[in-house]
Amino acid sequence: MAEQRKLDEVVFREDLYPRLAKDPAKVQQYAEDLDVLPPIEVNQHNELIDGWHRWTAHKKVNAETIAVIVTQTTSDAHLLELAIERNAAHGLQLSREEKQAMARRIYHVTPESERTEKKRQLAKILSVSASTVQGWLSRIDKDAKDARDKRIFSKWLACWTQDEIAESEGMSQPAVLAILSEFPELEKLIKSAQTLATYPIFALVLPEFSQG
Secondary structure: OOEEEEHHHOEOOHHHOOOOOOOHHHHHHHHOOHHHOOOEEEOOOOEEEEOHHHHHHHHHOOOOEEEEEEOOOOOHHHHHHHHHHHHHHOOOOOOHHHHHHHHHHHHHOOOHHHHHHHHHHHHHHHOOOHHHHHHHHHHHHHHHHHHHHHHHHHHHHOOOOHHHHHHHHOOOHHHHHHHHHOOHHHHHHHHOHHHHHHOOHHHHHOHHHHOO
16 A cells, blocks of 8 residues: 655665666656556664665756655665565666675575574575575685684583583584584693693583593
8 A cells, every 4th residue: 555755755865775777767757647656665673775866856857756666675685685586576677786785795694503494485586596695705714614613612612511502502512513623722621631730620511521
């Protein structure tokens, strides 16, 4: 259901909008036929999702109001995804480099627990293969894994149990154990008699290693 908004209430955020091939001729054409233009799309904060040329045409003729359809968005990344989908539907194609930049921007702020599904969504809205998306986002995945593994090791050094670490990271205890076993520092601590004598807690906190 279309609503009316004051034109100056509409917010255009260039950082949340795909590359837009600005077409002055289209703006002029729209400016001559404002009454027959479909509504633009904004979110609950009046931030523009779709309709830059229609919005600009209204500004060109100093219109006071504009018809809008309001779509609720949950985050900046959600708004950007919708903008990409709408522009793709209208024939605007992003370059491969721009698609990669959009994918990384959205994925970077996606919670780790939702990233597998987000990759599938990105492949769909950007019209690229799953393997392409995986390649674009592999650096982010690696950085996230490295950061998580370091958190786990730090928690273990702080005498958290494996079960406590697993619960805090949303993973299983065997998975925590597997990650801890990859740290060369841990092997040195466990195998060093001097370390075990100084810090006997190591043998108590992680008996799986001390028994090896």
